[in-house]
Amino acid sequence: MAALFRGATLTLENSRYLDAVSRLTGELFRSDLESADLTTEVLGLEDRPAEVSVVAAEPGVVAGLEEAAWLYRRFGLSVDRLKADGERMRPDEAVLRIEGSSKDLLQLERVGLNLIQRMSGIATATQRLQELVSSRAPGTFVVATRKTPWGLLDKRAVHLGGGGTHRLGLWDAILIKNNHLLFFGKEEEEGVSLAMRRAWPHRRQAAFVEVEVSGLAGALAAGRTFRELQQADPEACPCLLMLDNVKPDEVARIVAALRAQDLWEHVLVEVSGRISEAAMEAYAASAVDAISMGALTHSCRALDLRASMEARAG
Numbered sequence: 503m504a505a506l507f508r509g510a511t512l513t514l515e516n517s518r519y520l521d522a523v524s525r526l527t528g529e530l531f532r533s534d535l536e537s538a539d540l541t542t543e544v545l546g547l548e549d550r551p552a553e554v555s556v557v558a559a560e561p562g563v564v565a566g567l568e569e570a571a572w573l574y575r576r577f578g579l580s581v582d583r584l585k586a587d588g589e590r591m592r593p594d595e596a597v598l599r600i601e602g603s604s605k606d607l608l609q610l611e612r613v614g615l616n617l618i619q620r621m622s623g624i625a626t627a628t629q630r631l632q633e634l635v636s637s638r639a640p641g642t643f644v645v646a647t648r649k650t651p652w653g654l655l656d657k658r659a660v661h662l663g664g665g666g667t668h669r670l671g672l673w674d675a676i677l678i679k680n681n682h683l684l685f686f687g688k689e690e691e692e693g694v695s696l697a698m699r700r701a702w703p704h705r706r707q708a709a710f711v712e713v714e715v716s717g718l719a720g721a722l723a724a725g726r727t728f729r730e731l732q733q734a735d736p737e738a739c740p741c742l743l744m745l746d747n748v749k750p751d752e753v754a755r756i757v758a759a760l761r762a763q764d765l766w767e768h769v770l771v772e773v774s775g776r777i778s779e780a781a782m783e784a785y786a787a788s789a790v791d792a793i794s795m796g797a798l799t800h801s802c803r804a805l806d807l808r809a810s811m812e813a814r815a816g
Contacts, residue, residue: 509661628663
């Protein structure tokens with residue numbers, strides 16, 4: 503399962519992640535400011551010293567402080583992080599304090615707050631859903647998908663909530679989906695075997711190899727092919743079987759068949775495809791390894807935090 507949990511690499515020391523943060527925050531700031539902060543200019547507030555505290559309005563898991571602090575410091579502001587990313591926060595608890603000129607604070611306030619609110623919302627939802635799944639099946643984990651409007655930042659937020667990152671991008675792993683299988687045969691089980699054999703020699707470039715199937719025949723074909731490839735070459739890599747848009751009762755039947763045919767130990771099983779919170783426990787009951795949910799990131803609710811400003815003597 504470690505292959506699906508690589509969020510610890512998503513820090514500002516990672517050049518790929520730093521570039522993602524820089525590009526996203528730069529675009530958010532430019533689109534908000536454009537050419538000027540008209541209100542601040544006409545009120546003559548540009549050079550007054552001030553302090554902003556970011557305060558939780560509801561409980562949750564805080565995330566995005568590292569990224570927001572990096573943004574504020576780029577503009578010469580002084581930042582004090584009062585909580586660490588991934589920690590729980592209580593209502594009315596301050597998580598970040600920023601000092602500097604009122605001009606910079608007012609221009610950056612919304613971008614920084616949006617960043618923390620969105621990432622905290624994702625982290626909080628992920629933790630809650632992971633706790634729900636763990637209560638039913640301790641060995642089942644919630645993971646993200648590539649339905650991430652904010653890319654690697656969304657993936658880091660999932661990580662901070664205790665979820666798995668899955669693929670970090672198309673470059674990261676081999677995931678053979680139904681649109682790939684169309685080019686390898688009319689029947690799913692035939693295409694699965696041919697595509698997996700084509701991909702297998704390139705597994706050293708990938709964090710894992712995964713194939714998507716939609717039913718029992720494809721799942722068994724994938725399991726048998728994975729077992730054969732692993733036995734032929736001891737230098738294996740994590741092998742995943744994605745059951746896409748498969749109902750919980752059918753997932754249970756597939757898992758039972760994989761166990762009966764001595765294939766279970768050769769694969770990690772992931773379920774995906776419009777999985778609702780109400781259905782999660784039913785999927786977990788089959789003891790699958792991972793439940794992937796696009797809803798973690800593509801339609802998350804931002805957590806409620808507020809920015810409170812005070813003027814300072816200067």
